[in-house]
Amino acid sequence: MRPVPAPAPDFVVVPARHPGRWVVIAVIAVIAAVVLRSVIINPNFQWTVVGHYIFADIILMGLLTTLWLTAIAMLLGVVLGVIVAVMRISDNPIISSAAQFFLWFFRGTPVLVQLIFWYNLAALYPNYAIGIPFLAPHLLHGSVNDLITPYTAAILGLGLNEAAYMAEIVRAGIMSVDGGQAEAARALGMKRITAMRRIILPQAMRFIVPPTGNETIGMLKTTSIVSVIALSDLLYSAQTIYSRTFQTIPLLLVACIWYLGVTSLLSTVQSRIEHRFSRGHIRRSR
Amino acid sequence: MRPVPAPAPDFVVVPARHPGRWVVIAVIAVIAAVVLRSVIINPNFQWTVVGHYIFADIILMGLLTTLWLTAIAMLLGVVLGVIVAVMRISDNPIISSAAQFFLWFFRGTPVLVQLIFWYNLAALYPNYAIGIPFLAPHLLHGSVNDLITPYTAAILGLGLNEAAYMAEIVRAGIMSVDGGQAEAARALGMKRITAMRRIILPQAMRFIVPPTGNETIGMLKTTSIVSVIALSDLLYSAQTIYSRTFQTIPLLLVACIWYLGVTSLLSTVQSRIEHRFSRGHIRRSR
Amino acid sequence: QDSKLNAMLPDDVRKAGVLTIATDAHYPPCESFADDNKTMIGYEPDMWNAIGAKLGVKIHAVSTDFDGLIPGVQSGRYPMAMECISDSAEREKQVTFIDNSYGTSAIYALASNTTISDDTATLCGLKTAAQAGTDFNDVLTAITTRCKKSGKPGLTIYNYPSADAVLLALYSGRVDFVMSDAAAAADIQKHAPKPIKIYTNDLIPKLYTGMVVRPDQKQLAEATLAGLKAIQADGTYDKIMEKWDLKLLELPNPMINQATVQPLPTPVP
Amino acid sequence: MSNPLVEARQVIKRYGNVEVLRGVDFTVQQGEVACLIGPSGSGKSTFLRCINHLEKIDGGTLTVGGDFIGYRQQGNKLHELRENEIAAKREKIGMVFQRFNLFAHKTALENVIEAPIVVKGEKRQEAMEHARSLLARVGLSHRVDAYPAELSGGQQQRVAIARALAMRPELMLFDEPTSALDPELVGEVLDVMRDLARDGMTMIVVTHEMGFAREVGKTIAFMDEGVVVEHGTPERLFTAPRHPRTRAFLSKVLKA
Amino acid sequence: MSNPLVEARQVIKRYGNVEVLRGVDFTVQQGEVACLIGPSGSGKSTFLRCINHLEKIDGGTLTVGGDFIGYRQQGNKLHELRENEIAAKREKIGMVFQRFNLFAHKTALENVIEAPIVVKGEKRQEAMEHARSLLARVGLSHRVDAYPAELSGGQQQRVAIARALAMRPELMLFDEPTSALDPELVGEVLDVMRDLARDGMTMIVVTHEMGFAREVGKTIAFMDEGVVVEHGTPERLFTAPRHPRTRAFLSKVLKA
Numbered sequence A, B: 001m002r003p004v005p006a007p008a009p010d011f012v013v014v015p016a017r018h019p020g021r022w023v024v025i026a027v028i029a030v031i032a033a034v035v036l037r038s039v040i041i042n043p044n045f046q047w048t049v050v051g052h053y054i055f056a057d058i059i060l061m062g063l064l065t066t067l068w069l070t071a072i073a074m075l076l077g078v079v080l081g082v083i084v085a086v087m088r089i090s091d092n093p094i095i096s097s098a099a100q101f102f103l104w105f106f107r108g109t110p111v112l113v114q115l116i117f118w119y120n121l122a123a124l125y126p127n128y129a130i131g132i133p134f135l136a137p138h139l140l141h142g143s144v145n146d147l148i149t150p151y152t153a154a155i156l157g158l159g160l161n162e163a164a165y166m167a168e169i170v171r172a173g174i175m176s177v178d179g180g181q182a183e184a185a186r187a188l189g190m191k192r193i194t195a196m197r198r199i200i201l202p203q204a205m206r207f208i209v210p211p212t213g214n215e216t217i218g219m220l221k222t223t224s225i226v227s228v229i230a231l232s233d234l235l236y237s238a239q240t241i242y243s244r245t246f247q248t249i250p251l252l253l254v255a256c257i258w259y260l261g262v263t264s265l266l267s268t269v270q271s272r273i274e275h276r277f278s279r280g281h282i283r284r285s286r
Numbered sequence C: 001q002d003s004k005l006n007a008m009l010p011d012d013v014r015k016a017g018v019l020t021i022a023t024d025a026h027y028p029p030c031e032s033f034a035d036d037n038k039t040m041i042g043y044e045p046d047m048w049n050a051i052g053a054k055l056g057v058k059i060h061a062v063s064t065d066f067d068g069l070i071p072g073v074q075s076g077r078y079p080m081a082m083e084c085i086s087d088s089a090e091r092e093k094q095v096t097f098i099d100n101s102y103g104t105s106a107i108y109a110l111a112s113n114t115t116i117s118d119d120t121a122t123l124c125g126l127k128t129a130a131q132a133g134t135d136f137n138d139v140l141t142a143i144t145t146r147c148k149k150s151g152k153p154g155l156t157i158y159n160y161p162s163a164d165a166v167l168l169a170l171y172s173g174r175v176d177f178v179m180s181d182a183a184a185a186a187d188i189q190k191h192a193p194k195p196i197k198i199y200t201n202d203l204i205p206k207l208y209t210g211m212v213v214r215p216d217q218k219q220l221a222e223a224t225l226a227g228l229k230a231i232q233a234d235g236t237y238d239k240i241m242e243k244w245d246l247k248l249l250e251l252p253n254p255m256i257n258q259a260t261v262q263p264l265p266t267p268v269p
Numbered sequence D, E: 001m002s003n004p005l006v007e008a009r010q011v012i013k014r015y016g017n018v019e020v021l022r023g024v025d026f027t028v029q030q031g032e033v034a035c036l037i038g039p040s041g042s043g044k045s046t047f048l049r050c051i052n053h054l055e056k057i058d059g060g061t062l063t064v065g066g067d068f069i070g071y072r073q074q075g076n077k078l079h080e081l082r083e084n085e086i087a088a089k090r091e092k093i094g095m096v097f098q099r100f101n102l103f104a105h106k107t108a109l110e111n112v113i114e115a116p117i118v119v120k121g122e123k124r125q126e127a128m129e130h131a132r133s134l135l136a137r138v139g140l141s142h143r144v145d146a147y148p149a150e151l152s153g154g155q156q157q158r159v160a161i162a163r164a165l166a167m168r169p170e171l172m173l174f175d176e177p178t179s180a181l182d183p184e185l186v187g188e189v190l191d192v193m194r195d196l197a198r199d200g201m202t203m204i205v206v207t208h209e210m211g212f213a214r215e216v217g218k219t220i221a222f223m224d225e226g227v228v229v230e231h232g233t234p235e236r237l238f239t240a241p242r243h244p245r246t247r248a249f250l251s252k253v254l255k256a
């Protein structure tokens, strides 16, 4: 190595220019303006109709149904999904095949069919009776139709279906956690299930959250399928109106505006959760 | 340490018994038998009707539509999804916001609306004209209805929608690949895009495949939404028949049987692909 | 209320004092939701309320998507369904009909389209649409058959899942004409974004439409039929049909499963 | 001297068809520090993992404190235990890994209190106090709230030691605890281990730090190809290895 | 001696508000081996990464072969290059990481041929031949088809060296290439590096292997807190360090 040379001659640094970027910005701006203008002035969009219905009671009621159905179905889906995923990777062959069967069945059939099935369980089994053989054969009994209201059917149908999809996501997440973590937990005397709950799952969340965001946003739209069991969500409420007034496009716009709003909200929540679960995981420099 | 003691006294090892397992197996077997029996003998299922329609031409045609729509929509979804995901994590703020807008819009609106929108573009814009201002103002022009057939509308609607969901999945996958891999690629002189294509994405596949399996199986059922644009998939074909004959339950069974079959096939393919992409990733002992 | 009619009802319905009817309230003028989106309006709601009054039961109407309708009846969740359901031999194998009116269809086209007329020949080679799984499709097939017989090209038929999707295809110019319920003509013309003209055709048949119950609900079917006859006898039926501008579709002598008991002629293409 | 805490006789372990441990004999007395050395792949880690039954053995006997970790003894019958029953028995054995394996989503303090709370059911307050004193002992009082990714390797390994000690084990197993560390950081971890040895903790240490083995080890065992080839006091083994394989190995390692 | 391949003058690098490099001066001649030593966090890795512009510098100048890696010079103006233009310039600089960073989904051979094919556009056949000869040179002819996870650390690091050499670089950067290796395996990697040095490759090596630095290094630079505190020949630096910080560091490392 040489003795340190004299200080460097003063170079002037010229930052990298990206002329392409400005062209792209300009083109996008022009296109956006044209599209926006044509959307606003195009009479087919019937903006006055949109304005009339956007806060209509029926739409807001539908939105409410969409929101709570999504919330409950996702809750059930995540909780059951975690359980099924853990069962699926169990060493016990029975537990793991049971989980696999669940996955196969509920991923494999359309949710429409599942809903109709639950709702009309009575067609197959009109009455139920739970009892203790010989002693009290009919401890609890009644009509299946009374037991399964549209709400229970919707929650069962959407929740179980979602659980199957979530199970697959959770499984992938668990597999992505470094094996050393489980090993350390076992060496400390934790039971498998404790290690899963306290050590593996919290770390798997990093991988689980983004696809779960997808599922939640998807569920928001899937709920409209409950119209087959006489429940009316946001989209179906809009459809109800336009089946009478034939104002199809403006009413779909009303639904879209609400969906976009809720989706934006959920995306924000998602990136917060993602941030939270990346705790302790500093990505090495790129 | 002591001198080595005499060989161990001969203990007899009694393997762990899992009496619980056998009870569970028995219970499951009994339940399965009861359910199966009741499914087979229950007249509501109308198995003869199922048998009559299971290989009916219209059902098989519907199945075909389901299959090719799923294939093309997923293909478009994956390809576009990868592009959008890569754009989303780009350093270039314009590219990344464009990707974010795409995600926001296509995840945020129901696919039903997107389909109706594409299909009925003509209601909004009856004609199109692409030209060079002043010189050849109408180089290409025609009726939008001729341009957008049910098929193009279906592919656009399903594919773009799926792309938004896939983008989120791919992004999560890319973030899960160790940062050192990108670094090594850059140090070897690879351009970002080359590193992404050759090094990062193939390794991200491990994380991408399971949720993509979910998406594909979901898409299989989502295709039935194309009925709004006069295409008839498996489920809708069944619906068309039962809306005439009122044999709702047996025809839904027909659809379910096919869906379960295809899902089983896809699950097998998925685990093969998963296996393939875990190449070089030996999990440390659990 | 007529105590003799009330006595005809099955015990469970009579004791409950409520009869649940499932429908899909998205088909004006059969039934649709009023502006409050709770009340169902249409000629069928008027009719079921009148019959309910005669039978001495309250009617509880539930709107559900069609896919849930028949399974709901078969499972006993809904004792009855009413949704301008047209009667056919095939459907009678699944459910029992109490027919209450005629149903028929009409051809709808944009007023700007001047080539179409009541003559079948003007329709040959055009694009058309109808709701999937409906009898409208049989008419379209018949038109195609006649066109082909006279050496002309047949129709290109698109099927959509709902009446509004069919109309949207017409407005967006995707099809030249559509086939839909004749009863809806007034509503369609009132709400259409573009002027609409209506045509008839000699290939359009008349059908019976009615309420449906599970085949083993003979007693409920008989009671309902008796109620229907009662409102015909006292003139309520006439008033309802007149109010909805449907006098032409009145069914003078209603029966159970009329499509097989007293088949209507099908026009020959 | 007549109180063996760990006693292994003819321990055999197979992965599929490969016999990784081919009859290991090994005894450690209460309060003793035993070092295991040997080339890569000789089965050192595998043997260590057998001791707390992270791996099931396929032959021989292996007891800790006279107790079969994976079995319940009844007469001359050994009833295999289920995973959850074994878990409880692992409490008394602490283990420190080469790659630390700290829980990445928990701070240093949370790492240490986790097992006492969820496994032993200690009160949070108590566990915290104990954890703080342990972290102080390994010189990390100022870093209790840092996440593992924010700690240097040496600091992470010291947290790992504190985590194992929090369960108040009778025996500590170390699997190359310093080999993932920068040379500068090795010292701080060895210091902690020296300290533990002085306090009378029974320890089995797989290590490549010959200086440490010589200074702290009461006995050294040299493993190769799944057996303990030779063992003895450090003085004897390092100065007069009897077996040619021991000699070859030592010459290679001591030179580097 | 008048042909500096790498020339750094007053290089400054900040992460946010933290100045990590606070004016580094450093020169390496063509064909020379320079070793960088210093405590953890002193900025050795950061400086190495600045040389091939994996990090952008915030002040000073840094040239390789007279060329500004991140800039195009025009008169006394330095035009910043875009990432893709810089990529091309990195070809002539090979880099070996502490954690190897082999492409996990590719075999040893595929790791080595990847960059020549996709970056330089070499023919597959040619690249394969070259790769095989390089893998033979690092003693891995028998393991060409193994995936990284199937290789020992020492073998992985040797593949990483072959991978860097496959681009026929003028300069090789090593960032603690042996610190993640078991002591037994260190030797095999250092042997390969010795070999390279003998063949006249210009190398900058961040290392804790003082024996290697002393034997192979032409010059040694000691870094602390973002500056080169002292540099000189190994003999001088190791036997008569001038700066007290150098002395403190060396005493700690040489003892371990």
Ligand SMILES: Nc1ncnc2c1ncn2[C@@H]1O[C@H](COP(=O)(O)OP(=O)(O)OP(=O)(O)O)[C@@H](O)[C@H]1O
Residues within 6 Å of the ligand: B285, D015, D020, D038, D039, D040, D041, D042, D043, D044, D045, D046, D047, E182
């Ligand atoms: N889960 C496993 N499946 C198959 N083989 C294994 C497994 N774990 C270890 N082995 C093999 O067992 C042998 C002993 O491995 P072990 O890790 O015990 O060696 P070691 O002495 O600890 O080596 P090192 O110093 O490299 O850590 C090796 O050949 C290894 O490849």
Ligand SMILES: Nc1ncnc2c1ncn2[C@@H]1O[C@H](COP(=O)(O)OP(=O)(O)OP(=O)(O)O)[C@@H](O)[C@H]1O
Residues within 6 Å of the ligand: A285, D182, E015, E020, E038, E039, E040, E041, E042, E043, E044, E045, E046, E047
């Ligand atoms: N991406 C980053 N963001 C913020 N600070 C960083 C980043 N990378 C490194 N640093 C900080 O820069 C300083 C120098 O780090 P560097 O890795 O260059 O040190 P080093 O000498 O290589 O140390 P070691 O011997 O531990 O590898 C450290 O204090 C480190 O915390």
Ligand SMILES: [Mg+2]
Residues within 6 Å of the ligand: D044, D045, D046, D175
């Ligand atoms: Mg080991």
Ligand SMILES: [Mg+2]
Residues within 6 Å of the ligand: E044, E045, E046, E175
């Ligand atoms: Mg470093």
